[in-house]
Amino acid sequence: MTAAERAGRDRTPPHPDITTVTLQRVLEALVDPVRRSIVRQLHANHRDSACGSFDLPVSKSTATHHFHVLREAGLIRQYYAGTSRMNTLRLEEFDRAFPGFLPALLAQRDGADDGNDGWGGSHTDTTPRPRVERST
Amino acid sequence: MTAAERAGRDRTPPHPDITTVTLQRVLEALVDPVRRSIVRQLHANHRDSACGSFDLPVSKSTATHHFHVLREAGLIRQYYAGTSRMNTLRLEEFDRAFPGFLPALLAQRDGADDGNDGWGGSHTDTTPRPRVERST
DNA sequence: CCCAAAGTACGATGCCTGTCAAACTTCGAC
């Protein structure tokens, strides 16, 4: 039993009933390449992963934001383990609400999460935060 | 021979090679409920349709913009017939580039909207929304 | 020739959201 449970506090964030999630919201969640990268990493890992264990090109606070959006879209479930927030794909639940959609998406080649290595640490300097390229 | 052909002008807009289209671009196109509505109507009609024959909650110039985005995302093909611009879904071509994705998307229930203002977009002010005029 | 119909092009505008840094909270370890 954790200290939080002893204290009666629940740090588990609210998860939406998947049947109340709209396709609009799902697409808004998945249109962001960082969020799509999270979903892909989660799917590839086959196990729950802490927020900090993802390879993401954004700051911690931005990452928190992205996890929040994914949770609200019914794509992930989150719970605490110590100070780490663990993440799971809600694969089966989601597929019941949107049959075949997530598998179809995951099956696509997606350049959005491949070229982002070499990011390294210091983002405070000259790095202009290249969002996904959008050459007209 | 049309006047355009006599003059050597080609009003056919450029269509991207579907293999150069990224998943990112496709999702950006389909995240807009108006554009999704266009795709759905096109899919339901089973025939080429003029831009003006769609039931859309936006002005003509905005509609033009949406058709442009869909074309750039490799989802539709456009050609002229008189003063009308006809639109076709590039179903098979697209499915070769993104196998199963479009069918999966079309299979989803789509209120085309979250709780916003009823017809999508980010236009949230109280300006009366002029219904686009339908061609007779 | 002139006009209407169908779209396009062009700015202008306003909302949305992705981004960050800084301050704060919670938890486990020492």
Add this chain to the structure above:
DNA sequence: GTCGAAGTTTGACAGGCATCGTACTTTGGG
């Protein structure tokens, strides 16, 4: 009980894009 690690919250900001009206172009018909 102190410290660091992991995330969250908050506030600010910048750019993107959906939207509109207006002016313009092209086409076809009287």
